[in-house]
Amino acid sequence: MYALGVNLARQLGDVRPLVENSEELTQVARGLLDTVVGKFNEDNQRELLARRGDDLNKIIVDRANNIRKKIEEAGKAMLQEMSENPETATLESGVVIHPLEAGPDGFGKGVKPTQASTVKVHYHGTLPDGTVFDSSLGGDPVTFPLGGVIKGWQAGLQHMCEGETAMLGIPAAMGYGDAGTPDGRIPGGASLFFKIQLIEVLSAGVGGGPKLVGADGNELKKNSAGSGLLGADGKPL
The missing domain is CATH 3.10.50.40 (Chitinase A; domain 3)
Incomplete structure (x- = not known):
């Protein structure tokens, strides 16, 4: 059954980029566990999300934007560094x-x-x-x-x-x-x-330099023993 938990976590995806410390990650894990074991019924879940949903969405959007900004800045810096190499x-x-x-x-x-x-x-x-x-x-x-x-x-x-x-x-x-x-x-x-x-x-x-193909379907190569072309008798020249 541990594998079932791993499978469910894989479907959820990696939430670590959205949490800032181990305490927040623990709270996320508690929320998952409490919901899975039935601590909150459907009404309790809806009430909690109605009360905290807007705050949660704002946190997710703000942190996702911060992550994106860091990724964009890191990528631009790497491209700039690459472009300064005389071999590029x-x-x-x-x-x-x-x-x-x-x-x-x-x-x-x-x-x-x-x-x-x-x-x-x-x-x-x-x-x-x-x-x-x-x-x-x-x-x-x-x-x-x-x-x-x-x-x-x-x-x-x-x-x-x-x-x-x-x-x-x-x-x-x-x-x-x-x-x-x-x-x-x-x-x-x-x-x-x-x-x-x-x-x-x-x-x-x-x-x-395009590849040339003879009438026999074979590629014409440099220093080839034959030309790849066919004569009137149907044999390679």
Whole structure:
């Protein structure tokens, strides 16, 4: 039954950011326990919330706003620090790109995706405080149309070449904006920081040096034994 309590707490979510000390957290836990064990009937619950509901809502809103302000300020400071690194590039959109590992042809060389491309990547996303909100590391790479993801990814990945790894600093306006995500994992106004490996550009809209495919369906590669083209007899040239 302890697991049941853990499951209920997971559904409730982490309330610690809204409490300021251990005494307040204890009061929250007491309120939960008293309600669960039936200390308050339905009428008692309604009476308490009618009497204290407005005060409670004000406390929650004020503290949530303070949390958001701190997150926004921390994100802007990190983006500014990134942009001051001479190895980074800052786009007009405010997205900051810090190249970390070159592709097979060297930094800035090779295939680049465009908005119409489908790409395969590994990624690791964190908030300004280091909280990991999403990551493909430890699993399979992710494949998606570039035009279907947040604007910060669209802008940043179009400045990367196939095989490269880079750190992207994405301002809130190019991420999830003022609303954040519905599940609350990304708060409103949060800047996002992604380590991204652009493994492969898979389809249309390829920029840079496009891949060519022969009539046999195989990619034409440098120093290939065959051209990938078929002769009149149907055999590769």
